[in-house]
Amino acid sequence: MSLEVDKDKLIHWLQELIRIPSVTGNEEAISKYVSQELQKMGYRPQVKENNVYIEVGKEKKSLLLNAHLDTVDVGGEWMHEPFEATTEKGKIFGRGASDDKGNIAAMLEIARLIKDKSLNGRLVFTFTTGEEFGTKLEAKGSYLLSQFLKADKALVLEPQTDVEDNKINIIYGCRGIENILVRIKGKGSHTGYPERGVNAISKAVEVLTELEKVDFHTVKAESQEIKTICMPIRVNGGADIFLVPDKCEIMVHCRTAPEDSMIFDQVDSVCREICGDNYEIENLYSAPGYIENTDDPLVDIIRQEAKRFNYTTQNRFAGGRIDASIFKAIGNMPSFCMGVGNREQMHLVDEYITVEEFITCSEILKNVIFAYFS
Numbered sequence: 335m336s337l338e339v340d341k342d343k344l345i346h347w348l349q350e351l352i353r354i355p356s357v358t359g360n361e362e363a364i365s366k367y368v369s370q371e372l373q374k375m376g377y378r379p380q381v382k383e384n385n386v387y388i389e390v391g392k393e394k395k396s397l398l399l400n401a402h403l404d405t406v407d408v409g410g411e412w413m414h415e416p417f418e419a420t421t422e423k424g425k426i427f428g429r430g431a432s433d434d435k436g437n438i439a440a441m442l443e444i445a446r447l448i449k450d451k452s453l454n455g456r457l458v459f460t461f462t463t464g465e466e467f468g469t470k471l472e473a474k475g476s477y478l479l480s481q482f483l484k485a486d487k488a489l490v491l492e493p494q495t496d497v498e499d500n501k502i503n504i505i506y507g508c509r510g511i512e513n514i515l516v517r518i519k520g521k522g523s524h525t526g527y528p529e530r531g532v533n534a535i536s537k538a539v540e541v542l543t544e545l546e547k548v549d550f551h552t553v554k555a556e557s558q559e560i561k562t563i564c565m566p567i568r569v570n571g572g573a574d575i576f577l578v579p580d581k582c583e584i585m586v587h588c589r590t591a592p593e594d595s596m597i598f599d600q601v602d603s604v605c606r607e608i609c610g611d612n613y614e615i616e617n618l619y620s621a622p623g624y625i626e627n628t629d630d631p632l633v634d635i636i637r638q639e640a641k642r643f644n645y646t647t648q649n650r651f652a653g654g655r656i657d658a659s660i661f662k663a664i665g666n667m668p669s670f671c672m673g674v675g676n677r678e679q680m681h682l683v684d685e686y687i688t689v690e691e692f693i694t695c696s697e698i699l700k701n702v703i704f705a706y707f708s
């Protein structure tokens with residue numbers, strides 16, 4: 335199959351998608367739009383809590399393709415209206431232009447191109463909600479869908495192209511997240527007689543200092559070492575200025591290396607060592623990280639198809655958390671991430687996508703899908 339993507343359709347879809355605001359938690363309108371467009375092509379999309387999906391073709395080889403419907407908030411002062419999709423000097427501006435509506439448009443175009451063609455396998459399209467931060471793991475669309483939609487592999491689409499360098503990043507893993515809240519109990523006393531009290535803030539400082547010395551979980555990925563990052567992100571405590579503080583809360587934010595199952599116990603044991611029984615500890619948020627072997631035929635296909643359009647590829651371990659980790663952890667599908675859209679543009683004010691790259695990378699993506707099923 336050598337059908338080329340239709341530039342006008344891609345641009346039309348992208349502009350329409352940008353014009354439907356879909357900040358996390360408000361995905362209903364965009365969900366309706368995506369299902370209507372799929373219906374117009376003759377599909378019967380399924381919708382679950384604003385997550386849209388279709389399954390095309392029959393078993394044998396299978397692949398799940400995902401893009402997220404939500405965006406981060408507008409934030410800051412824009413030169414271009416965030417929901418108007420204005421075009422200027424070869425760029426389309428708007429919230430979500432790169433993250434992740436270019437990929438939604440590309441998926442719609444692929445769905446259109448494969449309609450009524452015989453596919454040598456089964457392709458699952460998922461358009462999911464709640465990807466951006468602030469959403470509990472269990473409330474994410476990817477969490478919901480990956481419980482019952484299965485495929486041999488998942489390809490999660492995010493803006494992962496370095497446009498200036500003609501380079502497509504292939505993400506093969508990311509760190510997980512643990513937010514651990516520690517409530518340290520001290521003993522209040524007159525500040526003139528500090529020996530009668532226990533200063534909870536001083537205890538917190540000791541805990542944080544000790545945490546810096548812990549040898550956290552590390553994994554080797556390609557040529558780099560991925561280590562768990564652990565840092566205090568919020569401290570709350572103290573009392574009246576004449577009182578030795580009797581309480582201090584610290585929020586420890588951890589970016590965990592894949593398969594780190596020790597982090598909570600490590601933080602807990604530092605607290606116990608310093609505070610004895612005088613603390614409470616709670617895990618407020620937990621999301622898995624993951625790592626994939628890059629010696630995978632799908633990675634080879636992406637590399638080959640990119641090369642045909644003079645794009646290079648680079649295997650990369652993601653800085654932030656990506657939904658590929660959920661398709662892996664919950665859906666048990668080996669997962670990679672790539673996609674159209676400029677990696678540098680994610681979440682920025684005056685976010686844009688470069689039209690030329692958008693079209694070329696949509697073509698590359700379409701070719702990757704066709705090559706996977708050939």
Ligand SMILES: [Zn+2]
Binds near residue numbers: 402433434465492493
């Ligand atoms: Zn995104």
